[in-house]
């Protein structure tokens with residue numbers, strides 16, 4: 001998104017205010033007998049993009065909604081830009097894109113953005129923002145008649161129109177087509193370039209890897225891992241290929257140097273770990289040739305964030 005970096009520069013930043021964007025310590029949230037957030041502690045740095053990942057029901061939205069001031073915690077402390085989330089002084093400094101809704105069904109896209117913009121001292125121009133998010137043709141369309149992806153984009157526009165210092169985006173690209181997803185990524189990159197802090201949740205691991213400075217994985221309401229995408233995925237490389245399901249991995253392992261590991265996950269997808277280099281590659285392809293196995297998609301690469309996520313949170317459906 002060339003030329004828009006300065007568009008998002010906040011006019012509200014308080015000079016010398018060094019408080020983190022978000023500081024959460026021992027947060028607890030219960031709904032009746034369900035403990036949704038269970039002693040969660042995390043810090044989101046200023047001017048950075050923090051991605052909060054976790055399986056369905058891990059407690060991401062509950063945590064974000066407490067930070068946004070929509071829910072009160074049952075325990076622990078939360079500071080947003082150094083303030084209590086309920087502090088009214090926070091409102092003009094935050095941009096919020098909820099997981100769903102937030103816009104009256106009958107409101108026309110353009111009108112709604114103009115209404116929202118009036119709450120801020122130095123808003124962006126609504127028409128430019130609609131253009132940036134490909135909604136110009138839908139300016140007069142009521143929210144309920146927009147497609148799911150268009151509704152998402154309108155919510156995103158409403159979240160950033162006030163040039164906030166900190167933006168919360170709860171699954172911003174859920175249901176977006178590839179074009180709209182890229183537009184959203186460009187917008188997040190532009191926010192970051194302008195020094196805006198962004199806290200987002202996503203189920204798209206590639207998105208988290210691409211966009212974020214810091215990744216926090218939560219499960220059962222607690223942080224289970226955090227770091228930069230690179231520190232979480234590590235430097236170790238793997239050999240991966242696809243082939244017919246059910247190869248005899250014991251036999252393959254016998255041909256590989258000691259210390260190698262081989263697994264099939266999911267069916268028909270093979271991962272070989274160990275001293276990954278030309279020798280290992282040659283051994284694996286030679287073994288496949290002997291066995292009459294045709295490989296597809298043979299490549300050497302680092303573990304992905306999705307691999308790490310599944311290792312941390314398991315494969316059980318929630």
Ligand SMILES: Nc1ncnc2c1ncn2[C@@H]1O[C@H](COP(=O)(O)OP(=O)(O)OP(=O)(O)O)[C@@H](O)[C@H]1O
Pocket residue numbers: 031034035036054055056057058059060061062063
């Ligand atoms: N208003 C509510 N009343 C009762 N239980 C709730 C409420 N909101 C959330 N929960 C429960 O709290 C837990 C955490 O939900 P939450 O929405 O925070 O998870 P999440 O990580 O955002 O999930 P998802 O990825 O599916 O959006 C879940 O077990 C959910 O059923």
